[in-house]
Amino acid sequence: xxxxxxxxxxxxxxxxxxxxxxxxxxxxxxxxxxxxxxxxxxxxxxxxxxxxxxxxxxxxxxxxxxxxxxxxxxxxxxxxxxxxxxxxxxxxxxxxxxxxxxxxxxxxxxxxxxxxxxxxxxxxxxxxxxxxxxxxxxxxxxxxxxxxxxxxxxxxxxxxxxxxxxxxxxxxxxxxxxxxxxxxxxxxxxxxxxxxxxxxxxxxxxxxxxxxxxxxxxxxxxxxxxxxxxxxxxxxxxxxxxxxxxxxxxxxxxxxxxxxxxxxxxxxxxxxxxxxxx
Ligand SMILES: NC(=O)c1ccc[n+]([C@@H]2O[C@H](COP(=O)([O-])OP(=O)(O)OC[C@H]3O[C@@H](n4cnc5c(N)ncnc54)[C@H](OP(=O)(O)O)[C@@H]3O)[C@@H](O)[C@H]2O)c1
Numbered sequence: 001x002x003x004x005x006x007x008x009x010x011x012x013x014x015x016x017x018x019x020x021x022x023x024x025x026x027x028x029x030x031x032x033x034x035x036x037x038x039x040x041x042x043x044x045x046x047x048x049x050x051x052x053x054x055x056x057x058x059x060x061x062x063x064x065x066x067x068x069x070x071x072x073x074x075x076x077x078x079x080x081x082x083x084x085x086x087x088x089x090x091x092x093x094x095x096x097x098x099x100x101x102x103x104x105x106x107x108x109x110x111x112x113x114x115x116x117x118x119x120x121x122x123x124x125x126x127x128x129x130x131x132x133x134x135x136x137x138x139x140x141x142x143x144x145x146x147x148x149x150x151x152x153x154x155x156x157x158x159x160x161x162x163x164x165x166x167x168x169x170x171x172x173x174x175x176x177x178x179x180x181x182x183x184x185x186x187x188x189x190x191x192x193x194x195x196x197x198x199x200x201x202x203x204x205x206x207x208x209x210x211x212x213x214x215x216x217x218x219x220x221x222x223x224x225x226x227x228x229x230x231x232x233x234x235x236x237x238x239x240x241x242x243x244x245x246x247x248x249x250x251x252x253x254x255x256x257x258x259x260x261x262x263x264x265x266x267x268x269x270x271x272x273x274x275x276x277x278x
Pocket of ligand 1: 142
């Protein structure tokens with residue numbers, strides 16, 4: 001989902017003639033293969049690692065598989081990037097945090113994941129930095145939606161059309177819905193500004209719950225948001241625990257002289273108005 005929007009953002013950013021982009025799927029490169037990572041990265045200045053084991057619930061029973069891709073894979077790319085002096089952008093997640101903080105998590109908050117997926121991504125952050133400390137950027141994101149692949153917006157749009165008025169959505173998890181296109185464009189701005197290392201939070205600004213997110217989607221479809229009913233996570237028991245409050249702070253951008261990403265509602269309205277989910 002993110003990888004394809006990264007390709008589009010790189011193609012549409014100013015001076016695309018200055019960039020030669022090599023987009024790779026899993027069929028082209030298995031990031032768990034260190035030799036293959038070395039071959040794929042040779043000759044490149046920047047590596048954007050949008051590959052991951054993202055099945056959060058499945059990871060509870062397949063933690064080794066998640067760790068192999070999310071931690072060993074990240075480390076392989078970091079080592080290969082270090083060998084050629086390339087900058088590595090390692091995408092990470094709000095799930096590296098426990099979600100019990102009263103205020104947004106700063107970039108340097110201690111990691112305390114509560115799920116196997118979160119542990120594998122936290123380990124990926126640590127191993128990538130350790131293997132390539134001079135030029136690894138950890139870019140944490142959350143609650144992604146976009147044009148490609150199934151996601152919450154697409155699911156809510158389908159459910160709304162199938163059974164208008166009967167949507168029930170959890171209201172006790174707080175986070176930041178984030179459009180992959182916004183994150184991709186922010187990534188390009190970050191690289192163009194010369195950032196080469198550090199930790200940044202690539203989420204749309206503000207915060208809501210899944211219920212608030214669903215209400216906004218229904219409202220944008222011309223429906224009545226009051227028909228979306230709130231419930232709590234206990235009613236939707238799932239294998240992996242989710243952080244209750246994983247809102248991320250954005251101070252890191254200003255420290256670099258960069259503007260944080262726009263508010264989540266503006267991004268959602270824009271994405272739906274552009275019809276990217278049709
Ligand atoms: N989606 C979210 O809400 C969310 C939230 C926070 C953070 N993130 C992070 O954001 C990044 C992008 O997420 P996304 O939602 O765009 O992910 P996605 O749509 O699930 O894409 C992940 C891609 O990684 C590929 N992949 C898996 N194992 C691989 C391997 N060993 N070698 C090469 N490629 C491999 C997958 O290929 P196959 O499909 O063939 O397996 C898939 O194309 C990830 O780092 C994720 O952890 C996502």
